[in-house]
Amino acid sequence: MKAAFYTLGCKVNQYETQALGEALAKEGFLIVPETQEADVYIVNSCTVTAESDKKTRQAVRRFKREHPESTVVLTGCMPQAYPETAAELIQADIVAGNRNNDRLPEMIKSYLENKNRTVSVKEHENDETFTVCSISSFDERTRAAIKIEDGCNRFCSYCIIPYARGRVRSKPLDEIKKEAQTLADNGFEEIVLVGINLSSYGTDCGLTLCDAVKAVCEVERIKRVRLGSLEPDHMTDEIIAGLKAQKKLCPQFHISLQSGCSATLKRMNRHYDAPEYERICNALRSNFEDCTITTDVMVGFAGETDEEFAESLEFVKTIGFEKVHVFPYSQREGTRAAKFPNQLDRRTKQERAKAMADTANEIRRAFLNSQIGKTVEVLAETKAEDGSCTGYTANYTPVKIQNGAECSRFYTVKITAADDDSCYGEII
Ligand code: SF4
Incomplete structure (x- = not known):
């Protein structure tokens, strides 16, 4: 039996695809690229924007159209957040959510035997613990991701992810260490730690992100450790000092901004304002030599005025990010912001996205040029x-x-x- 994955979204989803692939391989499946003929096609979805949902629907329909005899599986964040909408996608023979991932190989085997369409999205629960899964390899040949955290407790007003991922839960330190050792034994010298709200690591069990970084740095053959996206207000002086003590940690920090305007940040229910964000960037730059700071910026959030956008743009110039991922706000059903007044039209969002990206690219170009001679x-x-x-x-x-x-x-x-x-x- 051959199985193929189509993965949308973040590094956590990519990690989970790898873990699911390894679990299926243990059951005798051969994992092939999605461009090849397979018996089972698994769409591991993302639901962070309306565009992600569209891509998910298109992928499910395409696999069934191009391979009508195959079994099509829909899993990941989309069915987890919107189970009813996902169930309506009749081209999917199995509809599961990320909460069911540990049972997915069993669900697939059972479907292959009885061919009964299965829709089973298990809801997240508040007292849920981390579902341990692990990987021994990764698609990229030199750098592997380890998922150390799942879930988010923050409920930013625009974000559907807490509904798709449940509350914060952390991978036990000994499991992190064991997985890092396996990856090192398999030739990976660089590890990137990822999570849904990575910097919340340990808040459910009395640990901090520094403990997880230390556990990986202690593995002898690992030469570099990186971090995925971090929340600015989690980067306290204590955490920065703890990270600085880990010499294998790379001086590259992706600190989620979303907006450089404090009023917009407040409506977004972010837990910091622009001056605090700037202070954190300064602290990182003064503690880590050759430090780069990258970020995500959302434009066209509900009620974002011309002045607020201008303030955000100016702030991006002030910080001088080495790279910015710019994206337009997407209204997600079930979030508070979806019902906010003064939603912006598509054209305004696109114009702002372009202006923000042009500014960010100019800063990046200057940074890359400043490296000449080093x-x-x-x-x-x-x-x-x-x-x-x-x-x-x-x-x-x-x-x-x-x-x-x-x-x-x-x-x-x-x-x-x-x-x-x-x-x-x-x-x-
Ligand atoms: S911190 Fe905010 S944006 Fe990030 S996953 Fe949690 S709710 Fe979503």
């Missing part, structure tokens, strides 16, 4: 047909090595040029 350490990751190899520095600056590098090796590289997306350099 000597950096690069872990080479992917090889192009022309023989060049792309990799990343510790602070996640992309570097194309032009003189004969091999993947999965560290090189000392002199940066000689840069363009809009990357630096270029030569091994010295």
Whole structure:
């Protein structure tokens, strides 16, 4: 039996696809790319925006249309948040949610035997504990993700994720360490820790993010540890000091901003304002040498005035982010903000997204150019047909090595040029 995955969304979903794939392989399935013929197609969905839902629906319908004899499975955040809408997608033979992931191989095997359509989305519960799953490999060859946390307690007014993921729960430290050791034994030298609200790690069990980072850093063959997206107000002086003590931690921090305007942040039910955010960035930059800060910015939130948008844009320039992911606000049914007055039209959101992205790209270009002349350490990751190899520095600056590098090796590289997306350099 062959099974193929189509994964939408964040690194947590990618991790869960890997874990599900390994669980299915143990049951005798061969995992193949989704472009190939398979007996089972699994859509691991995302529901963060209306666009993600659209892609999920399209994928489910496409797999059934192109492979009518196959079994199509819909799982992940979309059915978890909107089970009734998901159940209506009749092209899916199995509809499950991320809460059912540990039972999914069993559900698939049972469907293959009796062919009874199964719709079973188990709801999240407040006292739920972390469902331990683990991986031994990852799609990317040099860097593997470890999911250390699930769920979110924050209920930002625009976000459906707490409904799709339940409350904060943390992976036990010994499990994290064991998984990092397995990945290191399988050749991974770089680990990225991910979660739904990563910086909440440990709040349910008396630990902190620093404990999880330390557990991975203690694995001898791991050379670099990175962190996924972090909430600014979780980055207290104590946490920053604890992270600084871990020498393998890369000086690259993705600190979720959403808006640079304090009034907008308040309506979003974010737990910080713009001055506090700026203070945290300054603290990170003064504690970590060559530190880069990246972020997400939402534009066109309900009621965002021209002045508020201008303030947000100005703030992005003030911080000088090394990279920004810009996205327009998407109304999600079931959230408070979906009912807020003064929703913006699509065109205004798109214009703001473009203006914000143009500003962010200009800052990034200046940053990449400022790296020319520096000597950096690069872990080479992917090889192009022309023989060049792309990799990343510790602070996640992309570097194309032009003189004969091999993947999965560290090189000392002199940066000689840069363009809009990357630096270029030569091994010295
Ligand atoms: S912190 Fe806010 S935006 Fe992030 S997952 Fe939680 S509710 Fe959503």
